[in-house]
Amino acid sequence: MSTINTNVQSLLAQRILGQQNKALRQSLERLSTGLQINRGSDNPAGLIASEALRSEKASISAAIGNAERADQVINIAEGGLQEINSLLIEVQSLVGQSANEAGMSEDERRANQLQIDSILQTIDRIAGTTSFQGSKLLNGTLDFTISAQTSQVVDFQINAAKRAADSNRNVQLTVTASAQHAGLFLSTAGATILLDDSPDSRLVLEVGGTLGSREFTIASATTTADVAAQINEFSDALGVTVTASGGGLAFKSTSFGSDAFVAIDVVDDGGSAGGIARLASDDENAAIATGFTTLTAAANSEAIRDSGQNVGAIINGVAATSRGRTARINTDFLDVEITLNTSGAQSLGTLDAFTITGGGAVFNLGPNVDISNQVSIGVRNVATRNLGNIANGFLDQLASGRSNNVFDGDLNTAQKIVNDSINQLSGLRGRLGAFQKNTIGATIRSLGVALENTSAAESAIRDTDFATETAELTRAQILVNAATQVLGIANAQPQSVLALLG
Numbered sequence: 141m142s143t144i145n146t147n148v149q150s151l152l153a154q155r156i157l158g159q160q161n162k163a164l165r166q167s168l169e170r171l172s173t174g175l176q177i178n179r180g181s182d183n184p185a186g187l188i189a190s191e192a193l194r195s196e197k198a199s200i201s202a203a204i205g206n207a208e209r210a211d212q213v214i215n216i217a218e219g220g221l222q223e224i225n226s227l228l229i230e231v232q233s234l235v236g237q238s239a240n241e242a243g244m245s246e247d248e249r250r251a252n253q254l255q256i257d258s259i260l261q262t263i264d265r266i267a268g269t270t271s272f273q274g275s276k277l278l279n280g281t282l283d284f285t286i287s288a289q290t291s292q293v294v295d296f297q298i299n300a301a302k303r304a305a306d307s308n309r310n311v312q313l314t315v316t317a318s319a320q321h322a323g324l325f326l327s328t329a330g331a332t333i334l335l336d337d338s339p340d341s342r343l344v345l346e347v348g349g350t351l352g353s354r355e356f357t358i359a360s361a362t363t364t365a366d367v368a369a370q371i372n373e374f375s376d377a378l379g380v381t382v383t384a385s386g387g388g389l390a391f392k393s394t395s396f397g398s399d400a401f402v403a404i405d406v407v408d409d410g411g412s413a414g415g416i417a418r419l420a421s422d423d424e425n426a427a428i429a430t431g432f433t434t435l436t437a438a439a440n441s442e443a444i445r446d447s448g449q450n451v452g453a454i455i456n457g458v459a460a461t462s463r464g465r466t467a468r469i470n471t472d473f474l475d476v477e478i479t480l481n482t483s484g485a486q487s488l489g490t491l492d493a494f495t496i497t498g499g500g501a502v503f504n505l506g507p508n509v510d511i512s513n514q515v516s517i518g519v520r521n522v523a524t525r526n527l528g529n530i531a532n533g534f535l536d537q538l539a540s541g542r543s544n545n546v547f548d549g550d551l552n553t554a555q556k557i558v559n560d561s562i563n564q565l566s567g568l569r570g571r572l573g574a575f576q577k578n579t580i581g582a583t584i585r586s587l588g589v590a591l592e593n594t595s596a597a598e599s600a601i602r603d604t605d606f607a608t609e610t611a612e613l614t615r616a617q618i619l620v621n622a623a624t625q626v627l628g629i630a631n632a633q634p635q636s637v638l639a640l641l642g
Contacts, residue, residue: 144637149630157623164616170604171613177602186601193598199507200591207584210503214576217277217519220270221569224522227259228565231538232558238546239555246547253547257540260524267523280521282501289494292484294530295466298518299475299571301496302511309496310456313478317452319465319485322349322393322402323419324446325428326435328364328412330387335360335410343410347371348403348443349379349393355407364389376552390419396485397450397464405443409436418446422486451485453478455493505583507590517575520568527561535561 170176177183177190234252238244267278275281284298293313303309326345328334335341343358354374358367364384371382375394380402383390393400404416415432433444453460453467456474460467465485468477478493499518506513520526528534535557537544544554 144634147630147634149633150627153623153627153630157620157627160616160619160623164613164620167609167613167616170609171606174604175602176604176609183601190598190602193594193601196507196594197591197598200587200594203505203507203513204584204587204591206503207505207580207587210505211576211580211584213272213277213501214572214580216270216272218569218572218576220266220278221522221565221572224263224266225562225565225569227263228527228535228558228562231256231259231535232555232562235538235546235551235554235558239551249547253540253545256538256546260536260539263527263535264523267521277519278522280523280526282517282519283499283521284518285497285499286494287497288492290484290491292480292487292491293478293493294481294484295479296494297477297520298496298500299470299477300515300517301476301500302473302514302516303496303498304511309474311474311476311478311493311496312456312490313460313467313480313493314454314490315451315480315485315488316454317449318488319396319451319462319480320449321396321422322400322446322448323422324391324402324404324416324444325386325388325419326391326404326416327388327414327432329414331364331384333358333360333362333364333367333412335412341410342408343412344407346403346405346407346443347378347380347391348401348405348445350395350400351379352377353403354378358410360410388414392419392422393448395448395464397448397462399463400448401445403443403445406435416444418444451480503580505580507587515575515579517572519572520564522565522568527564528557529560532556532560 166182169178177186180187234256238249238252268276270276270278284301286296286298289296301309333343335343341360343360344355345358346353346355348354354377356367356371364387368382368384368389371378371380375381379394379400381392381394383392391402391404393402406416412435414435416435417428417432418430420429448464450462451465451467453462455467455469455476455478458469458471458474460469462468465482466477466479469475484491500516501519502514502516504514524536524539525534528537532553533544533556536542537557538549538554539545540547542549544550544557546554
């Protein structure tokens with residue numbers, strides 16, 4: 141059939157040409173943008189998946205930036221702590237020099253005190269000025285704030301604690317086993333030590349403790365009070381104290397815990413009547429835990445020894461590791477160390493230690509903003525008034541005019557304070573270093589791998605495969621040219637009607 145008004149072949153050729161032009165435009169667009177999904181109609185499901193992956197990439201990149209920023213913060217804090225540590229070591233040297241009284245003049249000791257005063261001022265200045273973008277790092281700004289502390293907690297260190305927004309975290313401690321001193325009771329059958337009548341009779345005891353041991357020779361008719369006084373003169377060298385009590389002597393370690401011990405070895409009994417037994421508890425008047433071992437050198441060829449006991453504790457439902465009167469847990473939501481006073485460590489039961497109300501350095505190290513991706517760490521105030529402890533004192537007491545200055549103060553206690561301060565600072569530096577290495581470092585590496593894999597997944601969905609798309613472009617170009625030629629033929633075909641008209 142030959143018609144002029146409707147050229148069906150031309151319409152067919154136009155439709156095909158339009159389709160080929162669309163395919164050509166799509167190939168050109170993909171090759172020019174490098175994306176095979178440029179709009180939702182290109183691949184609706186692929187667009188949804190790729191946009192979700194893009195969002196994840198943005199979150200991971202932000203988390204990597206946060207971790208790197210946290211690393212910089214810790215680096216600055218570590219620099220300040222390292223300098224303070226060097227200053228404390230210098231103070232340690234000055235305290236040791238000043239103890240050499242016979243070999244040092246008053247002027248030299250005054251000069252040492254002036255140096256210590258200058259060092260203490262420098263430590264306070266470093267603690268108050270070390271900062272990151274205006275945020276103070278070592279003055280307690282990044283420490284945790286607490287409330288409702290019970291009187292039985294004498295010291296604590298909150299290393300890390302996670303809290304939901306605008307909420308508090310209660311720290312509850314249950315004492316399941318009391319902390320104990322090591323203790324032995326030496327029965328002398330009275331308040332006076334009586335030996336046999338030999339002129340050379342002596343009771344010779346070797347007393348040992350955590351800090352050392354020493355041999356004591358006791359003459360007949362010596363009172364237990366005098367013996368206790370003689371041994372207590374060496375308490376700092378032994379780690380043992382002695383009390384005259386109940387017709388004998390009660391030996392106790394100066395510290396609590398399984399590391400503490402008391403040992404008594406009878407070198408010569410001197411014909412004394414008595415024996416040695418372990419104390420049932422820290423009360424020297426309490427019942428003896430076991431029967432007495434006869435006080436003879438033959439029966440005691442080896443020293444009788446008793447060790448202390450660590451406090452047993454549960455903190456917020458987690459069994460704590462303990463040493464002496466100190467209990468600690470370390471979980472992903474709470475890392476805390478609590479030291480109880482003497483009565484608290486020996487009283488079984490539950491107590492509300494304190495409530496964490498805020499504070500801490502909070503870093504969001506994960507792609508999501510929630511409590512599981514946040515890591516908090518406490519950085520205590522390292523000013524001189526805070527370095528040390530209640531038992532021995534604080535570092536600022538080494539200043540001129542204070543009780544532990546090196547000119548006319550108690551140098552023994554001063555050295556203990558400096559040792560405590562160095563230990564505290566070293567512990568803080570170690571904790572920050574572990575956080576920097578094991579938390580921040582591992583997080584950056586892990587997030588880097590996650591970013592790489594997420595980018596690869598997003599690329600597989602959205603990016604153009606140039607090899608495939610180039611082939612599609614060539615095909616589209618050929619088909620467009622062919623369709624154009626066909627359209628020309630279709631448009632010329634109606635002219636054959638003219639032959640019928642003559």
